[in-house]
Amino acid sequence: MKYAYRLAASTALLVSVGFPALAEGQLNIYNFGLYTPPDLIKKFEQAYDVKVSVTEYDSNETAMAKIEAGGHGFDIVIPSASVVPIYIEKGLLLKSEPSQMSNFKNVNAEWVDVDWDAGRHYTVPWVWGTTGVMVNTKIYKGDINTSAVIFDPPEELKGKINVVPSMNDVIDMAIGYVGGQPCTDDKTVLKAARDKLMAAKPSWASIDYASFEKFIKEDLQASVFWSGATMRIRAENPGFAYGYPKEGYALWQDNAAILADAKNVENAKLFLNFIMDPENAALISNYTRYGNAITGSEKFMDPELPKAPEMNIPPELKSAAHFQVTCPADVQQIYTKIWTELTK
Incomplete structure (x- = not known):
């Protein structure tokens, strides 16, 4: 993705x-x-x-x-x-x-x-793969299986969070966090997701395809991230871990x-x-x-790959997954408006 x-x-x-x-x-x-x-x-x-x-x-x-x-x-x-x-x-x-x-x-x-x-x-x-959250567990000791890491971050992560500039990944995650379903046309849910994104943005360091080195060197401590990319970073800095948000994440x-x-x-x-x-x-x-x-x-395959946590969704969190699909055109237009405002 x-x-x-x-x-x-x-x-x-x-x-x-x-x-x-x-x-x-x-x-x-x-x-x-x-x-x-x-x-x-x-x-x-x-x-x-x-x-x-x-x-x-x-x-x-x-x-x-x-x-x-x-x-x-x-x-x-x-x-x-x-x-x-x-x-x-x-x-x-x-x-x-x-x-x-x-x-x-x-x-x-x-x-x-x-x-x-x-x-x-x-x-x-x-x-x-999946789109979840990656966080440095040396810095953050709480639950990693929640998108609160991104949208209501604790003090130790504020200013050290990256959000990848992947519109549907990020907005879908925000919609799940406020209790909705991806591609919803419910204006109340979409406004709640927009408001949550705008409120969280001051706690982020960047909306960027940040280099792996920024995480490995711990200049950044958390991100909306993809499973395979997390595995690459974890190989260089084992403090990082991948979380499957219980509020919803994309497959x-x-x-x-x-x-x-x-x-x-x-x-x-x-x-x-x-x-x-x-x-x-x-x-x-x-x-x-x-x-x-x-x-x-x-x-x-490399022997460790099929066993890696990024390749194995915890059974209790499988129901939180949604397969990422094409939203209807009218919904996608709203996504674009939210994204344009967020990335100004």
């Missing part, structure tokens, strides 16, 4: 230079920052003699704006499930029929016939899709099939620290 970090937005990154300029083909991938494993790209290049470039973006909104503008030259994009229906409605994705690819048999049954792409005509799974999946105006369609189809191989899906999880939807990938 979601959801990458310390991004090099709109910067082309040539991941491998192992092949000469005149290779058998080219593939241009557009993905969230720090979300594409170099080892995966190298392996694909060697397997198919295809030269791959990766360009990074910071949000779904940035990616869609670039793609809609045209002339981008990308073949593959990795949108979140919540925006896939918008991509499809706007005619931005190729109907590549992933369900007919040889490795589709490896997709876990629960991720096969999904609401955002019924029958999987356009997308294949990349990774899944999401990011997906790989071929763009309707892709120039290298056959190579893009090869790549979609490639990432549905269990060993290759494990490369993605090992790098991003998120789960994937490919059966059999666990045996290729």
Whole structure:
């Protein structure tokens, strides 16, 4: 989603230079920052003699704006499930029929016939994760499974909190905190969420894609954050922990899709099939620290990954999860108004 970090937005990154300029083909991938494993790209290049470039973006909104503008030259994009229906409605994705690819048999049954792409005509799974709170438990000794850490923070965290600039993640969390459901059209609930956000903002240090180093060095002590990104930081500073807010938190999946105006369609189809191989899906999880939807990938994962707290929702908090979806247009307009005011 979601959801990458310390991004090099709109910067082309040539991941491998192992092949000469005149290779058998080219593939241009557009993905969230720090979300594409170099080892995966190298392996694909060697397997198919295809030269791959990766360009990074910071949000779904940035990616869609670039793609809609045209002339981008990308073949593959990795949108979140919540925006896939918008991509499809706007005619931005190729109907590549992933369900007919040889490795589709490896997709876990629960991720096969999904609401955002019924029958999987356009997308294949990349990774899944959750959006919760991350906090330094050396500083804060209270309950971490609450978004009060962000919206009614204790004194020891005030001025040391970051909120990622991911509109739906943050507003959905605020709506849950005031007792509503994501994408609600209840004006009373939306106003309460807006008021809570505005009241909490003076206690925050930033609304930013802050660098990992700011957390590792403890310049920042808490954040609205994503599960895999938290795991990366915890590896460098074990004081940090990931919380699943009992008031509500998002479960999401990011997906790989071929763009309707892709120039290298056959190579893009090869790549979609490639990432549905269990060993290759494990490369993605090992790098991003998120789960994937490919059966059999666990045996290729880093041993600690499937057991990590960021990958295992506590049973008593599973009911607080909601899958992040596309809000109706009128509700999304209200979200945008709230977000614009909050980020002034």
